[in-house]
Amino acid sequence: ILNVEQSPQSLHVQEGDSTNFTCSFPSSNFYALHWYRWETAKSPEALFVMTLNGDEKKKGRISATLNTKEGYSYLYIKGSQPEDSATYLCAFETSYDKVIFGPGTSLSVIP
Amino acid sequence: SQTIHQWPATLVQPVGSPLSLECTVEGTSNPNLYWYRQAAGRGLQLLFYSVGIGQISSEVPQNLSASRPQDRQFILSSKKLLLSDSGFYLCAWSRRGNTEAFFGQGTRLTVV
Numbered sequence: 001i002l003n004v005e006q007s008p009q010s011l012h013v014q015e016g017d018s019t020n021f022t023c024s025f026p027s028s029n030f031y032a033l034h035w036y037r038w039e040t041a042k043s044p045e046a047l048f049v050m051t052l053n054g055d056e057k058k059k060g061r062i063s064a065t066l067n068t069k070e071g072y073s074y075l076y077i078k079g080s081q082p083e084d085s086a087t088y089l090c091a092f093e094t095s096y097d098k099v100i101f102g103p104g105t106s107l108s109v110i111p
Numbered sequence: 112s113q114t115i116h117q118w119p120a121t122l123v124q125p126v127g128s129p130l131s132l133e134c135t136v137e138g139t140s141n142p143n144l145y146w147y148r149q150a151a152g153r154g155l156q157l158l159f160y161s162v163g164i165g166q167i168s169s170e171v172p173q174n175l176s177a178s179r180p181q182d183r184q185f186i187l188s189s190k191k192l193l194l195s196d197s198g199f200y201l202c203a204w205s206r207r208g209n210t211e212a213f214f215g216q217g218t219r220l221t222v223v
Binding site: 034036043044045047049089091097098099100101102103104 | 143145151154155156157160162168170171201203205207208211212213214215216217
């Protein structure tokens with residue numbers, strides 16, 4: 001059974017704080033690691049897809065890193081804003097096209 | 112551009128009734144297709160995925176089934192719904208090869 005874990009389960013931060021979440025995934029059959037942002041009443045939207053060990057990607061104030069050897073990825077948000085409030089999902093894609101999601105980290109940014 | 116359509120948006124069904132949720136993708140060919148479910152207070156659970164017509168991989172034993180009768184059509188079915196089938200169902204597609212998945216708008220299913 002492929003298990004993808006995320007921590008923390010939920011997070012409350014003040015506006016302006018920087019924060020980060022963790023995603024851990026199996027080291028076998030790795031193909032790619034995805035990060036998605038899921039706002040209430042909307043569909044999940046992709047933030048990053050990373051494939052290589054050591055990959056770092058950035059989009060505005062959000063960035064992510066990937067360590068395939070130890071099976072973890074970090075998502076960082078610099079200077080959190082209320083509009084960053086959402087559930088952040090990571091997903092592990094196997095070499096045979098299966099995409100398994102973690103349980104998500106729910107972020108609330110308090111103005 | 113590619114689009115994904117999923118319907119209906121909401122559904123209330125009695126226990127024991129059948130289910131059919133449909134998902135279609137436009138603007139691409141040979142997509143990978145996925146059905147996920149979010150039960151109350153939980154994350155996205157992969158139910159089925161398909162890499163081609165008639166090819167279905169089932170992830171969790173349950174009373175649901177999936178079919179892919181056409182390249183861009185993915186159907187989730189049940190012959191007899193259970194209360195535990197209630198949840199939010201999402202269809203998604205992706206291209207082969209480390210690309211992001213695109214999601215439909217979801218179906219909120221309540222079994223009563």
